[in-house]
Amino acid sequence: MFFKFGYELHQLLFSSLNITSVTGLIGVSAVTVVLVLILEASKVALAHSKFYSAILRPNDRPDCFTDDMFLVETQSPSNSIRYFWLGVELGFYIIELILGYVIMLIVMTYNGYLMLSVLLGSGIGYFLGAEVIRKLSRNERENSSLTSSTEAISESVREEQENKCCSGDASSEAETKY
Numbered sequence: 001m002f003f004k005f006g007y008e009l010h011q012l013l014f015s016s017l018n019i020t021s022v023t024g025l026i027g028v029s030a031v032t033v034v035l036v037l038i039l040e041a042s043k044v045a046l047a048h049s050k051f052y053s054a055i056l057r058p059n060d061r062p063d064c065f066t067d068d069m070f071l072v073e074t075q076s077p078s079n080s081i082r083y084f085w086l087g088v089e090l091g092f093y094i095i096e097l098i099l100g101y102v103i104m105l106i107v108m109t110y111n112g113y114l115m116l117s118v119l120l121g122s123g124i125g126y127f128l129g130a131e132v133i134r135k136l137s138r139n140e141r142e143n144s145s146l147t148s149s150t151e152a153i154s155e156s157v158r159e160e161q162e163n164k165c166c167s168g169d170a171s172s173e174a175e176t177k178y
Helices: 022-056 067-072 079-107 112-143 149-167 170-177
Strands: none
Touching: 022 079, 022 112, 079 112
16 A cells, blocks of 8 residues: 545545545644644653652662661652552553554555644654653752752762662672672
């Protein structure tokens, strides 16, 4: 099959949806761009909700941590908040899945104009979504910045201990140092 650049579309998504004019094709192309933008926005929202649900998960720390490392541990949030974010993730996943299939069916009409509208919407959505994620990560870094050099050193030491302890190479590294 080849892409065709005509304005007549018969049975687009439904048996009763027939496009026979240029204005109809322009309308369908505009709706397609909006659907793709919503799909890209749902991808960003899903990533954002996964970030928050990952923060709210209980801390699964390995047994190799010492007791003083648990002094800094915060209280775990209630189950209702975790279930709320799980429901949000599920909702965005369902939206993403449905829109993905609808857009796939639109592309499978092999109409070149609709394919171009999908590409245009995807490009614009990706650009806007990347900006949103970049701003969110920048705000997160600014909010979680360390206030003193002591905190920065403590953080790097904790990460180093975590990597040595949990990688399974701690005993072999201790033997080679001494």
